[in-house]
Amino acid sequence: MVSPAIVLAFIPLIMTLIIRYRHHFLLFYRAVLVRMVLDCTTGISREERAFQYLLTHSLPGDPDSILDTFDHWSSRVEYMSNIGPKKGKVLDRLITDNAPLIVLELGTHCGYSAVRIARGLPLGARLYSVEMDERNAAIAEKVIRLAGFDDDTVELIVSPSEEVIPQLRERFGIDCLDFVFMDHWKRCYLRDLQLLEGSGLLGKGSIILADNIIFPGAPHFLRYVKSSGLYQHRIHQATLEYFRGIRDGMAELTFIGTK
Amino acid sequence: MKRKLTTLKEAHEFVDKFEGSLGKGKGKKFYAYKVMMQKKWMKFQRDFENFRTACIPWEMKIKEIESHFGSSVASYFIFLRWMYGINMVLFGLTFGLVMVPEALMGKPYGSMPRKTVPKSEEATAMDFSILWDFGVSNCLSLYVVAICYFVHFMHFVLLDHCESMSTHILSWVTADPGQPGMCIFFVFKGFSQYSVLFYGYYNNQRAIGWLKFRMPLSYFMTGVGTIAYSFMVVIRTMANNANEEGGGDDTSFTFSWKMFTSWDYLIGNPETADNKFASITTSFKESIVEEQENRKEENIHLTRFLRVLANFLVLCCLGGSGYLIYFVVRRSQKFAQEGLDDYGWWERNEVNMVMSLLGMFCPMLFDVISALENYHPRIALQWQLGRIFALFLGNLYTFIIALLDEINLKLEEEAIVRINMTIWEASLYNGTVAENATAPPLEVDPAVVPRGPCWETMVGQEFVRLTVSDTVTTYITLLVGDFLRAVFVRFLNYCWCWDLEYGFPSYAEFDISGNVLGLIFNQGMIWMGAFYAPCLPAINVIRLHVSMYLQCWAVMCCNVPHARVFKASGSNNFYIAMLLVILFLSTLPAVYTIVSIPPSFDCGPFSGKHRMFDVIQETLDNDFPAWFGKVFGYASNPGLILSFILLMV
Numbered sequence: 036m037v038s039p040a041i042v043l044a045f046i047p048l049i050m051t052l053i054i055r056y057r058h059h060f061l062l063f064y065r066a067v068l069v070r071m072v073l074d075c076t077t078g079i080s081r082e083e084r085a086f087q088y089l090l091t092h093s094l095p096g097d098p099d100s101i102l103d104t105f106d107h108w109s110s111r112v113e114y115m116s117n118i119g120p121k122k123g124k125v126l127d128r129l130i131t132d133n134a135p136l137i138v139l140e141l142g143t144h145c146g147y148s149a150v151r152i153a154r155g156l157p158l159g160a161r162l163y164s165v166e167m168d169e170r171n172a173a174i175a176e177k178v179i180r181l182a183g184f185d186d187d188t189v190e191l192i193v194s195p196s197e198e199v200i201p202q203l204r205e206r207f208g209i210d211c212l213d214f215v216f217m218d219h220w221k222r223c224y225l226r227d228l229q230l231l232e233g234s235g236l237l238g239k240g241s242i243i244l245a246d247n248i249i250f251p252g253a254p255h256f257l258r259y260v261k262s263s264g265l266y267q268h269r270i271h272q273a274t275l276e277y278f279r280g281i282r283d284g285m286a287e288l289t290f291i292g293t294k
Numbered sequence: 295m296k297r298k299l300t301t302l303k304e305a306h307e308f309v310d311k312f313e314g315s316l317g318k319g320k321g322k323k324f325y326a327y328k329v330m331m332q333k334k335w336m337k338f339q340r341d342f343e344n345f346r347t348a349c350i351p352w353e354m355k356i357k358e359i360e361s362h363f364g365s366s367v368a369s370y371f372i373f374l375r376w377m378y379g380i381n382m383v384l385f386g387l388t389f390g391l392v393m394v395p396e397a398l399m400g401k402p403y404g405s406m407p408r409k410t411v412p413k414s415e416e417a418t419a420m421d422f423s424i425l426w427d428f429g430v431s432n433c434l435s436l437y438v439v440a441i442c443y444f445v446h447f448m449h450f451v452l453l454d455h456c457e458s459m460s461t462h463i464l465s466w467v468t469a470d471p472g473q474p475g476m477c478i479f480f481v482f483k484g485f486s487q488y489s490v491l492f493y494g495y496y497n498n499q500r501a502i503g504w505l506k507f508r509m510p511l512s513y514f515m516t517g518v519g520t521i522a523y524s525f526m527v528v529i530r531t532m533a534n535n536a537n538e539e540g541g542g543d544d545t546s547f548t549f550s551w552k553m554f555t556s557w558d559y560l561i562g563n564p565e566t567a568d569n570k571f572a573s574i575t576t577s578f579k580e581s582i583v584e585e586q587e588n589r590k591e592e593n594i595h596l597t598r599f600l601r602v603l604a605n606f607l608v609l610c611c612l613g614g615s616g617y618l619i620y621f622v623v624r625r626s627q628k629f630a631q632e633g634l635d636d637y638g639w640w641e642r643n644e645v646n647m648v649m650s651l652l653g654m655f656c657p658m659l660f661d662v663i664s665a666l667e668n669y670h671p672r673i674a675l676q677w678q679l680g681r682i683f684a685l686f687l688g689n690l691y692t693f694i695i696a697l698l699d700e701i702n703l704k705l706e707e708e709a710i711v712r713i714n715m716t717i718w719e720a721s722l723y724n725g726t727v728a729e730n731a732t733a734p735p736l737e738v739d740p741a742v743v744p745r746g747p748c749w750e751t752m753v754g755q756e757f758v759r760l761t762v763s764d765t766v767t768t769y770i771t772l773l774v775g776d777f778l779r780a781v782f783v784r785f786l787n788y789c790w791c792w793d794l795e796y797g798f799p800s801y802a803e804f805d806i807s808g809n810v811l812g813l814i815f816n817q818g819m820i821w822m823g824a825f826y827a828p829c830l831p832a833i834n835v836i837r838l839h840v841s842m843y844l845q846c847w848a849v850m851c852c853n854v855p856h857a858r859v860f861k862a863s864g865s866n867n868f869y870i871a872m873l874l875v876i877l878f879l880s881t882l883p884a885v886y887t888i889v890s891i892p893p894s895f896d897c898g899p900f901s902g903k904h905r906m907f908d909v910i911q912e913t914l915d916n917d918f919p920a921w922f923g924k925v926f927g928y929a930s931n932p933g934l935i936l937s938f939i940l941l942m943v
Contacts, residue, residue, distance in 0.1 A: 038640060040622045044648045047611065047655040054662045254787060254795060 058280030065114040073113065082145050082174045085115060089178065096183040098154045105147050110277045117147035118218065118246060119276025122285055126216070126244065129287065130155035133242060135213030139203075140164040141196045141227060142219025146175035150182045152216065153189050162188060163207065167195045167219070196223065200230045211238040217245040224248075224256040232265070241290040249284040250275055257286065266290055351375065355846050361562030363855050364570070367804050368560075369866055371846070377817060378838045380527055384520050384824065384831040391516045392828050396509060510899035510909045517825040521881050524821065528874050535867045548581055566855045584670075597668060604666040608681055611659055615652045616688045622648045623696035627703070646763035649689055653764075654771060657682045657808060679807055683872065686815045687879070694822075694883050697756060701891060704749040708894060711746040748897040750826045753887075757823025758830060764816060765837050772848055776802045780852035801854040809845075814873050818880040825884050 053060070070081055077084065085108055093104035102123075109115045118126060126148070130138075134157045143149055143166035153162050164179075166172040172193040179189050190207075192199055196219060203209045215231065217224055224245055231237055248257055248270070260268050266288040275281040312325075347353070352375060360368035556574045561567050626645050640647075660681045664674050780801055783794045794800065820834045888907060893900040900906045 038622075038625075038644055040618060040625070040644060040648050041640070041651065043618055044651040045655065047615075047652070047659040051655065051658040051662050 058278055062114070062275070062278055062281065066116075069113060080170065081113065081115065082171055084113065085145060086174050086177060088112065089181065093181075095181050098150050098182045098184075101150055101178070101182050102147065102154075105145075106277075114277065115145065116247075117145065117276060118151065122246065122271075122273050122276060122283075123148075123151050125271050125273070125285060126151060127155050129242065129244060130214070133214065134160075135242070136160045137209055137212055138162045138214040138216070139209075139212050139236075140216045140218070141223075142166065142217065143175045143191065144171055144218070146178035146182075148216060148218060149175065149179055149189055149191075150184070153179070153182070153184045156188065160188070161190065163190050163192060163203075163209070165192045165194070165196050165199050165219075167193075169193055196227050197230060200227060200236075201234055203236060204234065209236065212236045212241055213238075215241065215243040217243065218247070221247060221251055221253040221256075224253045225259055228256065228259070237290045237292075239290065239292050243286075243288040243290070245286045245288070247275075247283060248286045250281055260286065260288060265292060352842060352846070359846065359849055360560050362566055363804065363849065363853070364558055364566060365560050366806055367849065370804075370806050370809055371842070373810060373866075373869060374813060374838065374842055374845075376531070377813060378835070378842065380524060381817075381820070381831055381835050381838055383523060384820075385835045387516050387520055387523070388824065388828045388831050391512050395512065508913065511913050513899045514906065514909050517884075520824055520831075521821065521877075524877055525874075528870060528877060532867060532870050532874065535870060549578075552578060552581065563855075569855050600666045600668065604663050607663050608660055611656060611663075612681075612685055612688055615656055615685060616692050618652065619645070619649060619689055619692045620696065623693065627696070627700060630700075643759075643763065645693070646760055649693065649760070650763055650767035652689065653686060653812075654767065656685050660685075675807070679811070679868075682807070682811050686811065690815070690818070690880075693760070697753060698887075701749045701753065701887070704747045704752060705891070708746045708749075712895060715746075746894055746896045748894045749891075750894060750898055754823060754827030754830075757819060758827050758833065761816065761819055761823070761830065761833060761837075764812075764819070768812060768841075769844065772844065776848050776852040802852060803855075804849055804853045810869050811872075814869065814876055817873065818876040821877060822880040822884055825888070 073084065074080065085105070088108050089101060089104055092107075094100040105115075105117060106120055109117060109119070130152055136157070136159065138152055138156065138160065140149055140152065140162060143164040146164075149162060149164045156162065164175070166175060172191060176191050179191065212231070215237075217227065219227075228243070231243075237243075243266075245253065245256065247253070260266050268289075269287045271285045271287060273283055273285065275283040352371075356368055356371045356375070359371060552574070556577070558570060561570060622645050626641075629641055657678070660678055664678060667674065667677070669677065779799050783799050783801060787794045816834070816837075820830050824830045889905070893903060893906050895901055900909060903909065
């Protein structure tokens with residue numbers, strides 16, 4: 036019914052879409068298809084595969100080596116959405132410049148960013164890392180201990196973030212957070228930010244770093260931040276971890292509080 | 295002493311000049327009166343200027359768009375308005391000098407064979423399938439119907455052919471009781487083919503009506519006049535714009551230019567101002583990076599190879615699209631030969647659809663391929679425009695070449711019909727009078743006379759269909775690509791996993807170069823087809839009118855300002871230069887067909903002549919005194935004409 040000529044006329048459109056979104060197609064392939072195939076063939080989850088790779092290829096007790104091995108695995112073998120080397124540099128710089136004493140991390144996943152932050156912390160500082168999923172938390176615990184950070188420096192909390200944040204004051208005796216790193220589900224950024232404000236844990240000059248605000252994106256969070264007037268914000272333009280072609284960004288918020 | 299004398303002289307002159315206002319002098323009253331008149335005149339001039347500015351159509355709309363989107367987007371709309379002006383003049387020429395005289399003073403519908411729907415086509419002229427052949431062009435058809443009604447109405451009022459007209463309309467409206475409303479809708483085959491809209495209707499009678507209006511001459515001269523007027527206007531605008539060349543961006547003092555000339559003072563909207571600020575900052579950063587890169591050694595061989603590869607890919611794409619169009623036109627000829635009834639809507643409109651689709655999709659592909667080339671953005675834009683230009687031109691010329699093949703086919707068919715006609719006439723004569731002297735004219739129902747194929751009307755129809763399908767494609771692209779996208783982003787952003795505004799679809803930006811090129815090429819098609827279908831400028835006027843409102847609304851409603859807001863500096867003259875080239879290239883095929891192909895023998899104002907321009911010779915012979923003809927003969931010496939043209943240019 037429809038002639039072949041009209042179908043042929045659509046070829047330039049298809050080619051354009053393929054070429055323009057080639058990075059997204061590649062991301063889909065690596066993050067979804069390869070993962071499904073390996074899950075079926077090996078029978079263990081992605082995080083456990085990562086941990087096994089770490090055990091065999093990295094130096095225990097050396098955070099730099101662990102991070103490098105992680106990067107190598109994520110870019111060559113399989114894809115995992117850690118913060119990555121480029122955005123990690125921004126994180127390192129922020130930590131070393133501000134030297135926070137109490138750091139909260141929402142969304143540990145495998146412990147990559149926890150190791151990264153702990154590496155740059157000053158003496159006596161403490162990192163509280165919140166992770167919702169228990170299996171991931173178990174692996175993250177092993178990774179952090181492998182890196183050589185003990186319980187004084189990094190404490191892992193296994194529970195959903197909206198339950199933990201109101202309890203931080205009583206259970207852990209935290210008065211004020213100097214640095215918050217958000218890397219969990221993007222839909223929860225706004226909710227957790229408001230919980231933090233509400234529980235009074237943010238002081239003047241507290242820094243909040245939110246990852247992946249452009250891809251996949253956290254539009255409500257950004258809109259709230261820009262309009263609330265409580266924060267000075269700055270967006271670091273970067274690319275998605277391990278993919279040079281997809282634009283992404285991190286939002287750095289400085290809490291200035293109401294007058 | 296000399297100084298004193300000069301001062302004295304100056305004082306004398308001053309007193310003489312202002313004698314009236316300096317007190318008691320004889321010129322006081324007169325002077326006061328003169329001053330008052332001068333003031334009144336200046337005030338009148340100011341008011342008149344204000345009135346003139348207020349009369350310019352759509353000025354407020356364009357100013358609003360300019361304050362939101364910057365002067366480059368507004369320059370597109372100013373260009374559109376200018377084209378609308380040109381098209382109004384063309385419409386006025388064709389309507390006033392060609393369509394109206396023929397409708398008012400020519401023979402009415404049904405009096406001659408060429409003016410009647412032949413019996414064989416009568417059944418299908420009202421057929422629903424043909425009416426819906428171009429179903430989407432209903433609105434245009436409606437307006438065209440309105441024009442036809444108006445013309446027929448004038449005819450009815452002035453010449454009082456009540457009976458034929460009313461029975462005509464009645465039969466027409468009640469033809470199909472099942473679809474009463476649909477009967478009103480024309481299409482460019484069927485009924486409207488036999489009306490003033492197309493070439494075939496016109497009678498070749500030398501002078502019609504009580505004004506002795508020279509119809510064929512007027513038709514020819516209007517055709518020539520539209521082209522000449524267009525040339526004049528375009529060249530004059532180019533000359534005007536050339537004087538206003540602002541400070542261009544040289545390659546030296548880039549940072550000084552950027553620092554002092556980047557701001558666009560016509561911006562009135564805070565969001566646009568923020569965007570502009572951000573884009574200036576970005577452009578500074580880019581310049582710094584560019585300077586750094588220039589100091590670096592670059593791998594020139596790789597760059598050259600990539601550029602050659604990109605050009606090769608583009609050429610492949612152009613060749614592929616040209617071949618596809620050629621293939622499709624050949625297929626449609628095959629369909630036409632086998633009769634169009636076997637095929638559905640898709641086959642009938644294949645050519646137009648394929649041309650529109652290719653025109654839409656190939657520029658995107660060129661854009662993506664140009665990422666290989668690593669040019670400076672301004673040069674990349676020029677390459678992109680050049681490639682789109684080549685694409686449209688190639689498509690248009692392939693279409694025309696295929697059309698020429700069809701014309702040749704029709705000419706052959708015409709020869710056969712001529713032979714048949716003599717046989718048919720002979721058979722009629724056998725029935726009545728058996729004289730072989732000059733036979734009296736027979737009373738035959740005009741619908742029964744066998745008809746020759748009219749290649750000019752066919753050409754006109756093709757252009758009309760192309761124009762309409764191009765218009766429809768543009769509007770659909772606008773609605774789907776901009777409006778639906780904006781609706782999608784706006785309402786689904788709350789429940790989507792990634793940020794639709796920053797991420798993949800996001801709101802569209804207004805594509806200036808694509809739209810301007812579309813406008814220019816549309817105009818080229820009008821110029822090409824206006825000689826064979828006098829209704830084309832009318833259609834274009836409607837199209838531009840609708841486009842103006844639709845695009846103004848779409849821009850304000852669905853688009854966001856460009857991330858890089860840039861000024862419309864020298865690009866205006868570039869577009870007008872392209873328009874000039876297109877004008878030249880589109881008159882070539884029309885001129886070629888006029889000069890080399892004989893007109894059809896039974897339709898149009900030039901039927902029966904050997905070549906169309908014979909009408910000028912005829913006019914010179916018959917209407918002007920003899921000496922004029924001789925002078926014209928000397929003046930039309932090719933050498934003289936060529937040197938004159940060269941002088942003018």
